[in-house]
Amino acid sequence: MGIIVEKFGGSCLKDDEALKNAAQIIRQTVEEGYDVVAVVSAQGDMTDRLITKARRLHKEPAKRELDVIMSAGEQLCASYLTVALAAAGIDCVSLLGWQAGVRTNRLFGSARVTDINPARIRRELSKKHVVVVAGFQGIADSMDMTTLGRGGSDTTAVALAAALEADICRIYSVIDGIYTADPMEFPQAVKLKEVSYSVMQELAYLGVKVLNPRAVELAHKYAVPIEVRSAFSDAPGTVIREEADMEKMLISGVTKKSDVARIRLNGIENRAGQAFSIFGLLARENIDVDMILQADSEDGNKADIVFTVDEAQADEAVNLLQKHYAGANTIVCDKNVAKVSVVGLGMQSHHGVIKAVFEALSEENINILMISSSELRLSLVVDAADAERAIGAIHRLVIGKTEA
Amino acid sequence: MGIIVEKFGGSCLKDDEALKNAAQIIRQTVEEGYDVVAVVSAQGDMTDRLITKARRLHKEPAKRELDVIMSAGEQLCASYLTVALAAAGIDCVSLLGWQAGVRTNRLFGSARVTDINPARIRRELSKKHVVVVAGFQGIADSMDMTTLGRGGSDTTAVALAAALEADICRIYSVIDGIYTADPMEFPQAVKLKEVSYSVMQELAYLGVKVLNPRAVELAHKYAVPIEVRSAFSDAPGTVIREEADMEKMLISGVTKKSDVARIRLNGIENRAGQAFSIFGLLARENIDVDMILQADSEDGNKADIVFTVDEAQADEAVNLLQKHYAGANTIVCDKNVAKVSVVGLGMQSHHGVIKAVFEALSEENINILMISSSELRLSLVVDAADAERAIGAIHRLVIGKTEA
Secondary structure (H helix, E strand, O other), X not given: XXXXXXXXXXXXXXXXXXXXXXXXXXXXXXXXXOEEEEEEOOOOOHHHHHHHHHHHHOOOOOXXXXXXXXXXXXXXXXXXXXXXXXXXXXXXXXXXOOOOOEEEOOOOOOOOEEEEOOHHHHHHHHOOOEEEEEOOEEEOOOOOEEEOOOOHHHHHHHHHHHHOOOOEEEEXXXXXXXXXXXXXXXXXXXXXXXXXXXXXXXXXXXXXXXXXXXXXXXXXXXXXXXXXXXXXXXXOXXXXXXXXXXXXXOEEEEEEEEEEEEEEEEEEEOXXXXXXXXXXXHHHOOOOEEEEEEEEOOOOOEEEEEEEEEHHHHHHHHHHHHHHOOOOOEEEEEEEEEEXXXXXXXXXXXXXXXXXXXXXXXHOOOOEEEEEXXXXXEEEEEEHHHHHHHHHHHHHHOOOOOOO | OOEEEEEEOHHHOOOHHHHHHHHHHHHHHHHOOOEEEEEEOOOOOHXXXXXXXHHHHOOOOOHHHHHHHHHHHHHHHHHHHHHHHHHOOOOEEEEOOOOOOEEEOXXXXXXXXXXXXXXXXXXXXXXXXXXXXXXOEEEOOOOOEEEOOOOHHHHHHHHHHHXXXXXXXXEEEXXXXXXXOOOOOOOOOOEOOEEOHHHHHHHHHXXXXXXXXXXXXHHHHHOOOEEEEEOOOOOOOEEEOOOOOOOOOOEEEEEEEEEEEXXXXXXXXXXXXXXXXXXXXXXXXXXXXXXXXXXEOOOOOEEEEEEEEEHHHHHHHHHHHHHHOOOOOEXXXXXXXXXXXXXXXXXXXXXXXXXXXXXXXXXXXXXEEEXXXXXXXXXXXXXXXXXXXXXXXHHHHOOOOOOO
């Protein structure tokens, strides 16, 4: 039998009961005959509590020290889970990031894994030990402790799975899989059985928080299959792999982003350099622009430029443009919009899907303000009030009805 | 200028205010021109809390895992103190035991330091960094984390001071020095300005808890001067070194142990093997015997053997002897006694001191039940009710009056 990496998030390790539950999950995998490497996050909100304390002592603590402080969270949790496993009769040992051979660059707080040396893990596995690894942490060449940034335990798990050539990397949380939309908000959301890496990356980018995007990228690179599942349910989760069986559904998910503002610059002279002036100005002030559309007027002399930014940055963007950009007749900002994105493999090459989405919105009498599409995604800006109805309509009229 | 090692106990790091106070102490030493290596214990009662949690998961957690868990306490504290130092404007860096080069054997929970490799500390000091080292922890050759047992941070501090050839190792706690008796109990107790290693070891063995006996032993071996002082007072503490100026006092301390029982075996036949029968029996059941006296009768045929044990083990000792040792006429146990010990350098070779002690007790009309003496110590068993008066009399009539 092979190796399985099982990663547990902080919410499924938050107290004694949760630790015992995780131990039982691991025990079951051991009894199925697998060698298990478990990877843990810190318990519950421990990381936040540890950092809050440091910030009481210094407004801006050194990042190197924050990494030492934060890594204690995973250290404790790994050892507590090991103690719980021993109580369940499983031979086991805990390893810190550096003991597990997780080497990183020296970018404290958001280090990247440069190399995995799994020698110690292999040695422990050969003794039939379950190995519990403190996630989220590594060691730089300078022998300093580093952390991989929020969600870094996912990255640890996938990197170890790749280095150990594990059969699969299971990511346990309180969420039992990847859904076509947020199931808390949209009861009609459907759990996906499988999804491809690239679609998962697009979903993660659009805010599906179940899985860290960097971990998905790494899994893609090394072709590590991931299963996202709940630690508190036996239901199968969602498997992420290259040749995912998309269940004949082209659409894998629909996401909504409400904190969006749309800014429109009217009557711009239609000549080279205008877009550069506008977006160069915004970039200098670190304002992230998402969708951009430009349409010229009938006579081709004037153009309108429309783009979206985060709602929190909208006023700053408008102020900047009013002060430093004289090329527009009017600048209008609409915060009352939302972005709805439909994600799926090969969306653009299947015109039927896009057509079906537009049809669904038309049937609901929803006006589309902006459209932008890529191979994997169709994003629409609509009135904020229409967003939920739009997602409902897409679920009702498109998902499950379009076949590849 | 040289290097000073400053060790802070958990009680002087227990909250934000205490951490800031420790940072100010270090800052002052830096401003005096010294390179400072700080060594920390875990904050307040953190170690106990971490272990309690592990014991909820498993009655007897693996010692290796307890070491991983406990060492997180010093890890956090070292980094928090570093953050507090940075806030006080001091360039600094924290190092874990293994980063500081503290190598130990693999006796989890009570590892012994085998070697110190101070290369990283020296590198940081050469950059004018204050180095804050997590005490109590080290690394075994197997690359596993170890801890040095309770009070181990003292050992870390002394070992580092020896390896770095520091000018002095300062041990900060809430107690401002070594007293001739427990100052909480005996207001007449006098703080010692200096005391020798061997007397300090004897005092530590007799229960003076300010300093770990192993740390004193190590300091003695490498001739590291130690100063015991309070983190909350500017008063000079007690310096422990080889050629201590004993302030013309031969007596360095008087200690009391109340949980003592005296067991007397009467009418033992005076022939070889009796003592072996008795004390072999007790040793097999792990009963620690302290003072032992034997006196034979006038005709030399019979003897009495008297010894002391911990009060908690007295009943078990008596039961054992009654069951398995038939050689005595009567076995009498007296729990109503106390042991008073007078500690000082060269006691036995200065008969004046011993005489003065006996004289003081005689003046107070205190009956001495047992006497045992060594080069460094005179121990007396008296009625429990007389113990405090005895210590008072020794202070009043002997300490400060006998000169070397």
